[in-house]
Amino acid sequence: MVEKEESKDEVKYYSLEEVQQHNSCKSTWLIIHNKIYDVTKFLEEHPGGEEVLREQAGGDATESFEDVGHSTDAREMTSMYMIGELHPVSIYLCLFN
Numbered sequence: 465m466v467e468k469e470e471s472k473d474e475v476k477y478y479s480l481e482e483v484q485q486h487n488s489c490k491s492t493w494l495i496i497h498n499k500i501y502d503v504t505k506f507l508e509e510h511p512g513g514e515e516v517l518r519e520q521a522g523g524d525a526t527e528s529f530e531d532v533g534h535s536t537d538a539r540e541m542t543s544m545y546m547i548g549e550l551h552p553v554s555i556y557l558c559l560f561n
């Protein structure tokens with residue numbers, strides 16, 4: 465029987481609270497455009513340095529990510545670290561609180 469290694473069409477949703485727990489160098493998650501990225505293994509490789517990513521750890525890095533004006537290559541690279549999306553309820557709460 466052939467089994468799929470992973471199902472690409474299944475989106476994993478995380479709440480803002482879950483993302484906020486991953487704010488250390490042991491586990492560093494970021495939100496960019498409502499998508500969640502685990503950049504723990506990328507910290508040392510990031511051309512813009514580790515520090516800028518750490519500053520945003522556990523939170524929404526969309527504005528700083530866009531302010532830098534990342535290249536198309538950098539944008540494509542983000543998909544390697546995407547682990548899921550921000551839960552719609554968290555998006556709603558972020559917008560209206």
Ligand code: HEM
Nearest residue numbers: 501511512516517520525528529532534535538541542545
């Ligand atoms: C998964 C997320 C990210 C990826 C894959 C990524 C990737 C990259 C890459 C490939 C570069 C080299 C320049 C380019 O190609 O544009 C770069 C530069 C840089 N990045 Fe990121 N980046 C990410 C997130 C962030 C975030 C959240 C910030 C800000 C908090 C940031 C700040 C910077 C800075 C300051 C530079 C240096 C720009 C320069 O020297 O001109 N990056 N990044």
